Amino acid sequence: MSNGKTGKINKEKILGIIKNQGILIFFALLLFSVSLVSDRFLSARNIILVLRQVSITGVMACGITFLLISGNFDLSIGSLLSLTTVVVINLHDKIGPVPAIIITLGVGILIGIINGTLVGYIKLNSMIVTLGMLTVLQAVTLIYTGGTYSAISRPDEAWFRFFGRGYILRIPTPVIIFGGLVILFHIILNKTVYGKYLFALGGNRTASEYTGINESFITFITFIVTGLTTALAGIMMGSRLMAAQNYIGEGYEFTVLTAVVLGGTSLFGGSGSVIKTLIGVLILGFLTNAFIIMGFPYYVQWIVQWGIIIGAVWMDVASKRGKLWA
Amino acid sequence: MISIKKTKEKILELKNITKIFPGITAVDDVTFEVNAGEVHALVGENGAGKSTLMKVMAGIHIPEKGSISYKGEKIKLKNPLDAKKKGIILIHQELSLVPQMTVAENILLGSLPSKKGGRINWKELHNRAQEAIKKLGCQFKSTDLVEDLTIAHQQMVEIARAISYDAKVVIFDEPTASLTQEEVEVLYKNIELLKEQGIGIIYISHKLNEIFEVSDKITVLRDGKLVDTLDTDKTDEPEITKKMIGKNIEDFFASKKISKYGDEVIRVENITRKDEFENINFSIKEGEVLGLYGLLGAGRTEVAETIFGINQPDSGQIYFKGHEVNISSSKKAVHLGIGLVPESRKEQGLVLGMSTLENISLAKIPYVHNYGFIQNKEVKEIFDKYKDRLSISTTGPNQKVMNLSGGNQQKIVIGKWLCLNPDLVILDEPTRGIDVGSKAEIHNLIAELAETGMAVLVISSEIPEILGVSHRIITMHQGEQTGVFTDEEVTEDKLIQSITSHAEDICKV
Amino acid sequence: MKKQITDFIKKQSIWFILLLSLIFFGTMQANFLTLRNFQNIFLQISINGLMAIGMTYLMINGEIDLSVGMIYALCAAVVIGFQPLGIIPSVLAALATGMVIGAINGIFVAKAEINSFIVTLGAMIGVRGLLFVYTGERAILGTDLRFTYLASTRIGGVFPLPALIFLVFLAIGEYFLRNTSHGRNAYAIGGNQDAAEKAGIAVKKHLIINFVLSGAMAATAGIIAASRMNTATPTLGRMNHLWVIIAVVLGGTDLKGGYGNLVRTLGGIFVIGILDNGLNLMGVHTFYNMLFMGSILILVIFIGKKFEPLKS
């Protein structure tokens, strides 16, 4: 093989990588530039810290990745996070941790069933249904607690703290849960029939139906998956705080969506990846962390975050398109 | 009033045009011209670059190389508006209408007449639209919503758009793909009308008989390159075909073999869906090809979709392999052993963003999984097998289907069902928009399927096709079954009569 | 015929709901059907209503603007902050602010072809940052009391001026939608962007204009809010985008684009305004109030779906 030829192949390969991994490069640049400013930034301790901080968002993002790939949408996850956190904390002392966890997961499934029925079977627009659910679930949470705080009475003795504060082999449990979920979801998405169906559904709903895929059922199931991951996040949140505020999840829907979309999952379905979602989640996490380390006022963070969201997505679409402007 | 120009003035000339897409040179150094009052046909296999060349002409694509001259003067077309201003109108392969808007607004889309102060001049809008509609002899009104029109009528709207505009060149990109014979006649008349007005016309079609009927000149493209430009009356179908695909082609319909029929696979009795079709009866045996012929809108697709479980019949029974079945979903149909190659490849048949392998195996994977996990090895074997069997030309299992030519896309859809080895395959317009070569292959395939003992239902609006592939033909008209013909007794005339005896014209001229 | 009836019901369902709520609150609450209360309602709906005008245009285009609430808040701050320069200059500054942010949104949506959900989600966060930078995290009090007349003036002593501004803008907006190329092109772009482009409509320019319009409407809403409060507060506008979207959707505008009009958006705005006002008058506990509003939204689209004409 001549040198010239390998050179060319390499160049093409590199271009191809840049095209598909725009977001990864963006992430690397971010890490690099902040690490120039602060040597603490890339310390093992800080990395573990950020990983732990993002794990709740990350767990939710896994479910939302599935949902977005299948061409649906969920704005109610923030409220559901509030509800499940409140439920698990509230029930912990009353009926014990295990039943509390089971019921909490049950709540996640139930809300998934409701959303899934409305969107999958009754075919209502998922954005509007879940916009309605956002308000409804927040109201349910408030009605359930009467608007007061819930807390676990002896936080230091409860083993329940394990999910949010514990360690496995010196790695925080939430990080393990999040990591495990990323691997699990990545495998499901890429190796199973269900995963393939998600792509098919998001790619072309009609064609999926004409292929004998039970479109309603897959949508239904996927909302349940989202409900479950959100409930799991609620359990982690409860365990991390050992207490619950009624509005604890407020705004999470947008954080999660931002992360998933930063990772390059299409808002219209048909494409996406759990690994890239992981990167999107990490970008947001490291960004917040970097801001505080660099001592920016919080509102400057918001302005920069604006730039980052647009910049990252722009980089992604522009690299696919081959030019900056369409 | 209309001066018929005898000396043909050159309106538009494309010189040495090259258009490159990432990874493919879609048009390669092509020179092409259009003369006033002349129909210039453009032919070539799927993916030969016909549409791309036309999009260059209409200002949608900007060529990498080459020049365009308009009435002898070099011009640059930077966007569709530039081309429109020059009177170059492209009627797309895929209809480009806004379904929610009225016929009039669609006709004058992008240049709605307005009074001073920006207010739309509705009167003028409707007058101009109505005038165009009237010229075409269509029955719909300028105030109708496009979404309420049939496909044929929608296409008329596109033609009306070209007429209403001061067109100099009108490009028809596969205008007849979803038109019936009669509508095609109407179209021809309209083309004649345009010709008389001294408009230059470019006509793209895969149906060579049409090409020979309407065109004055034929240009053949292959793999983006110009093969030849010939005068229509100095050539014939075999020659053009040969130039298109680079080799001789046997008569496509010769492959029909009467095989031995086996047991009955499906029998439908009096199935009815309100407002769609009524009392449909037929049965198909193993090894038999049943043709279903009718006009667009006859309800054939609805019958097919009902058998496939997309919709449920209001009344009537379906027996599958001797048992009465209730096919409540497409999933159930697939379980029973029914496959449907739908009429709209892109919307209903394929997930365009997915790879060839993924598309071909999409229906199969629920049958070969291992605890939900896809068996990659088996799937790859399936892919290889059907790629060979259907001679699908693709760069590999990972190629996105959106990058395949229409014929190969259609084969992927067929392959999706074949790998399930179904008892009944329904093909709805299996060769729509597909070039002659691929068409012949698909016809051969249909015969092969029957030979292996499958029952096949073919829906087609093309008489030669339906005659060529079917062992038996039933006809439908406005939701009613109007005839059953065996292979021996059927003739073209009988078919036409059966579907037109009570048909009113769609668009009278 | 049946299709026409169901079509009619679906298209006009918002008015039935409006009527129902009027009857309900009218019988439940003595103070509901009073002139005073309707003055309140008209005043209250005008802010979300103005934003809904821009949002309707964008949703007809098939786009969305999540940043309206924050643009509204920032413009309210700007109009107060610039008050020392005089009322007219401050109003112009606020309008300019809204239009510039709208233009930024529009440019990224139209020219960079980034999905509007993401572009305006980013703006929603970023503009909030600008708001905090501008206000220095504190509320700024207006100095010129004349500015409050804008909101407190009643035309003919009866009709609140902000509501009049809203209704006039709505009427103009509807007129444009129905009768100008720009308006008709909005439907064309939302219905089939590809076709619109091929027909030579300047889609990019059109989209940018509508985002600017949305920004300008949000700015107008902000000016009115500022006039009602005579204050720039950094906590303004956090939920408005959701209510505006809900109102527009209730009015039957399709999120996918191509359908909708401002008259029905007015219906949606009224329903939201009347429910909120009625529930307030009844003193319904805030938790149940939220539950009610969320359920109504789901119920209404459920009913809309039920009456959806069958696909031909």
Next chain:
Amino acid sequence: EDIVIGMTANNTGVDSYQTLHDQAFREKADEMGVEYTILDARGEPMRQVDQIMDLMTQDVDVMVVWPVSGQAIVPVLRQVQQAGIPVLIANSKVDESGFELVSGFAGPDNITQGEYAAQMMAEALDGEGRVVEIMGTPGYITAEERSQGFHDEIEANYPGIEIIETQPADWNRERAQEVMENYLTKYDDGEIDGVYVGDDNMGVGAINAIRSEGRGDNLKMTSATMFADGYDEMQSGDILYGTLYQSPIDDANYTVEIAVKLARGEEVEFFNYFETPKVTDENIAEFERPVW
């Protein structure tokens, strides 16, 4: 004759304090035999303005407003005044320009609370040290005042103490925990000495972070309002040096009493602060564990 109180609250349900305030308000009003319409502005200033107008339509006898923004309600209060309805401002103050429009204020003094927290911080650190701050939702008057009181007091009286960082955590325990974690990463042991939090709820989040980093030995915290978790924390640990006892029930009872007086046309003081005493290890035994 029947008295009707119209109330528009700041954001019921967002924390236990506000919720209990709401409950206590209703109970007290029931107990005193007066009627009430209680609305909730959910933290939106414009919504509160609307609600004040709705309450005017109801012809209530007295209006109680817990301002979302002390400035934004001033113009509408002018209308209320013209309508002749007395207004009592509850819990957070109205802007000074609105003083002439209202009949009084009842509630805690958030600025003083910030000052108290500063004084306790100075005690805890012996007047010497670097302090980081975690505040409530920015833009809200309570958060702003508690922060402002703290800053002013430190600047005026404790030159040895330096406030090096301020970040908001929106009254949210999870966010407070995150912010604290990031502070701890940024500043090594010994680089910060004190943490000031807007309330105990955020404080407990921050303490979670401090504990899990094992940095409890060299950090002292003061807070501006006590919650149940803070009470437990103060008894069991020694990071939380001092907080303030502020009872929503006292707050609400007091407010209702004054509102009823106003409705009856009785004279009331303009400022009706109720006490929010300092709580430290030394005097915690004197207080009951809060139910909020």
